[in-house]
Amino acid sequence: MSYNWIDAKDYTMDSFLLFDRWALRWIFTDCSRFGWFDNGGRDYKLDMAKALYRYPHVTAYVRAKAPECGAFLDEIGAIPYAGWTEAEMREAETAVLQAHETFVVYAYPEVMNQADYIRNWDPKYLYELADLTDKIVLDVGAGTGRLAFAAAKIARRVYASEPCDCLREYMRDKIRRENIPNVKVLDGEVLCLPYEDDTFDAVLSGHVVGDSYEEEIAEMARITKDGGWLVICNGDDGFKRSAPDPELVARGFEWFRHESAEGGIIYNYRKQVKK
Numbered sequence: 001m002s003y004n005w006i007d008a009k010d011y012t013m014d015s016f017l018l019f020d021r022w023a024l025r026w027i028f029t030d031c032s033r034f035g036w037f038d039n040g041g042r043d044y045k046l047d048m049a050k051a052l053y054r055y056p057h058v059t060a061y062v063r064a065k066a067p068e069c070g071a072f073l074d075e076i077g078a079i080p081y082a083g084w085t086e087a088e089m090r091e092a093e094t095a096v097l098q099a100h101e102t103f104v105v106y107a108y109p110e111v112m113n114q115a116d117y118i119r120n121w122d123p124k125y126l127y128e129l130a131d132l133t134d135k136i137v138l139d140v141g142a143g144t145g146r147l148a149f150a151a152a153k154i155a156r157r158v159y160a161s162e163p164c165d166c167l168r169e170y171m172r173d174k175i176r177r178e179n180i181p182n183v184k185v186l187d188g189e190v191l192c193l194p195y196e197d198d199t200f201d202a203v204l205s206g207h208v209v210g211d212s213y214e215e216e217i218a219e220m221a222r223i224t225k226d227g228g229w230l231v232i233c234n235g236d237d238g239f240k241r242s243a244p245d246p247e248l249v250a251r252g253f254e255w256f257r258h259e260s261a262e263g264g265i266i267y268n269y270r271k272q273v274k275k
């Protein structure tokens with residue numbers, strides 16, 4: 001699905017030089033293996049071959065940063081150059097970048113902050129889901145810190161867990177610039193969170209849960225204290241959803257609905273953890 005957060009024509013394959021290993025692995029192994037992308041019915045491997053042709057340094061970077069991508073890059077490299085014009089290669093490059101716009105956006109946090117779901121979001125939607133006053137809170141997949149920094153205004157301490165280096169650095173810069181004393185930024189993926197059992201009063205996330213609900217929710221519940229809260233607080237995008245996520249409802253989440261400033265219908269969720 002394309003969110004149209006960016007116009008890919010504004011970017012080049014050099015953006016890939018900012019991608020973390022986990023993102024490269026997704027793009028150059030899992031994505032091609034499982035066909036997890038919307039490339040408008042185009043030939044992904046041919047597009048990638050055309051796109052990388054003018055960026056040998058990007059191929060070298062991917063090989064060095066994520067050696068597990070080598071097999072896919074070998075396949076791409078074996079596609080013979082067929083006299084592609086500059087315009088054809090640029091078109092393929094744009095298609096690849098648009099297909100992976102989420103990773104492009106993660107590499108440019110200021111652009112991410114202007115995405116529809118973040119730019120007009122009101123923190124009141126987080127505060128109505130759980131009382132975070134003086135609590136120890138984790139934000140999983142924190143991004144630019146939409147939830148983490150809102151929580152920090154009332155919580156005792158907030159941990160912002162984020163697997164993307166550009167976004168971690170963005171949050172650390174903001175903490176330094178604004179002298180925010182109670183937010184700590186760390187690495188961490190939702191299926192493998194680097195915390196002991198029963199650590200947090202509330203575990204927050206937004207636009208992170210959904211690839212494997214059962215395992216993701218189990219991992220977040222593991223590190224939440226008995227009686228604590230799992231909170232899924234999405235941003236205020238323009239999508240007109242017609243119903244709450246049945247996967248979350250089936251797993252016992254309460255849902256809250258509102259119309260966003262962008263005209264979308266937004267569902268947020270919470271569930272109290274019982275151990």
Ligand SMILES: C[S@@+](CC[C@H](N)C(=O)[O-])C[C@H]1O[C@@H](n2cnc3c(N)ncnc32)[C@H](O)[C@@H]1O
Pocket residue numbers: 106118140141142143144145146147162163164167188189190191205206207208234235
């Ligand atoms: C659409 S953004 C949402 C950012 C933020 N939670 C918000 O709602 O404003 C998704 C975020 O999840 C992170 N992410 C992607 N895969 C992840 C995973 N497996 N575990 C944790 N975070 C992940 C991305 O780096 C990105 O920051």
